[in-house]
Amino acid sequence: MRSFGSDNHAGAHPKILASLQQANVDHAPAYGTDDWSARAEKAFQTLFGTKAESFFVFNGTAANVLALRACLKPYETVLCAEVSHLNVDECGAPEFFTGAKLQPLPHDQGLLSIETLKAALIRRGDQHFSQARAVSLTQPTEYGTCYSLAQIREICVWAKREGLFVHIDGARLANAVVSLKTTFQEMLTEAGADVVSFGGTKNGLVFGEAVVFLNPKLAEGFKYVRKQSAQLPSKTRFVAAQFLAYLEGDLWREIAEHALAQARELREGLTGLDGVEITRPTESNAVFAKLPQPWIKRLREHYFFYVWDEKTFECRLMTSWDTRPDDIRGLIRHIKELCV
Known part of the structure; x- marks a missing residue:
């Protein structure tokens, strides 16, 4: 996974x-x-x-x-x-x-x-x-x-x-x-x-x-x-x-640039989706967003992520040196399917 x-x-x-x-x-x-x-x-x-x-x-x-x-x-x-x-x-x-x-x-x-x-x-x-x-x-x-x-x-x-x-x-x-x-x-x-x-x-x-x-x-x-x-x-x-x-x-720069670029792609893909609320600036390789509680278990069947706040269901989505464009597209696709 x-x-x-x-x-x-x-x-x-x-x-x-x-x-x-x-x-x-x-x-x-x-x-x-x-x-x-x-x-x-x-x-x-x-x-x-x-x-x-x-x-x-x-x-x-x-x-x-x-x-x-x-x-x-x-x-x-x-x-x-x-x-x-x-x-x-x-x-x-x-x-x-x-x-x-x-x-x-x-x-x-x-x-x-x-x-x-x-x-x-x-x-x-x-x-x-x-x-x-x-x-x-x-x-x-x-x-x-x-x-x-x-x-x-x-x-x-x-x-x-x-x-x-x-x-x-x-x-x-x-x-x-x-x-x-x-x-x-x-x-x-x-x-x-x-x-x-x-x-x-x-x-x-x-x-x-x-x-x-x-x-x-x-x-x-x-x-x-x-x-x-x-x-x-x-x-x-x-x-x-x-x-x-x-x-x-x-190499440190190459790794950081990749992780940051993937985080920005993820933020852009999540912005404006029904049920998704971006909660914090994306200034490094972390995207914070509130997701409806029923979505979280279903999304975790495909991708692991942390629920940062169990009361508001704010989640932290981290990218890394090996995050692939397919990972970003896949997560966004699954979220869009839940929006319907």
Whole structure:
């Protein structure tokens, strides 16, 4: 069965699989001291600037949690959107591994406003209240929306003035870069972000994410934090090789452009259909739409997708690197049949 459930449901891109085979030749030093890892470090510096330092971990939760651990003391807190993956879908891992607290805030389509962030500092200096030390922005958000370059820059400037670090949850970061027609360096490094959770698994890799420090001071001692947290791969070259294939030659751009194009085709095909209500902007590879409840079970006989809101039957339809035009046409055809 084909799936619109998540880009996690897609398999690995053929070029990524080929990179694993290429790395599986002869012997190589372990724990990130191999040539593949050194080349991957340079590839990240090409994207983010020469001061960037990157560390591989196994999954996105680890990337988020350990990136924040580098920023926080146990009595401090992270300002984040109520709907953020960090707050909703990481099983308390941020609190467990950092000892710090999340402070979830109201949002608009997943986006935090500068006004909301400013209001969250009202108890600054109060010894009874966890003290804000970091802001976590998801780019793109859980609703598929993107912070503009101006919004990111404004938040980073404010955060720096207030002594806060800025963390970017970038599980789908490449999609935002393509959608906004920008670069990683312009969007984040030049804006003043401090650390990025850089996604691979949702973008065609078999597994693996990277913690990319744009603020070198935060990277001090991080190799020990990663090891202590059981996130240091022994055969690191097999993670590094995937990222090399993903970053070199702009495979990341090809994958993101395809997923975005398919999402826009899907949105266009659903727009105006009786019984279908598009609920959110399509700024990345996610389309949100309300569907009549009786349709959902019948549609799921052909394509899997998630019901995002069980009360309103708002559904999330995700595209990926391997979403085919036939998948889009097929889903739209089945929905049109239910419209009759």
